[in-house]
Amino acid sequence: MTAPHLSLAQIRNRLILTARAVLRDHRPDPDGHCRVCRIPDCRLSAAARNVLDAAAAGLPPGKPAPPDHERGLACEAKPEATPMRTRHVDNR
Template identity: 55%
Template sequence: MTGPHLSVEQARNRLILNARRTVADHAPAGDGRCRICRVPGCEARRAAQEYLDSVGDQGRTH
């Protein structure tokens, strides 16, 4: 649950965890298309990966 009681660091960590999950869930299948969206070049995965890159996340999976 999120709320105003979260510190900035806690909110950042939750965003990172959600972005990591999005990158993993929207990874391309064998045919090169997103397993969820079924399109090449999934925008959800791209946005999540860009966020991880912008915050310097070392646990990224690309």
């Protein structure tokens, strides 16, 4: 099935499956080097871990995100927005 016909949950699941496959292939040998890339810090496995971390932090489809203070994010004071200066147009 092609992407335009997939739901967001299906796309998310495919990303997770792909990231897991990358981690399986690019896991380090006992010497600490990637089995495929042969370097100590494989960028592909780091990217796959980032995808899995982002998916784990995500919410199920359709559930609204909680406010920042409930997620443990610091609420910073936001500067007051300056009002936009608009030209007055007289439509007589």
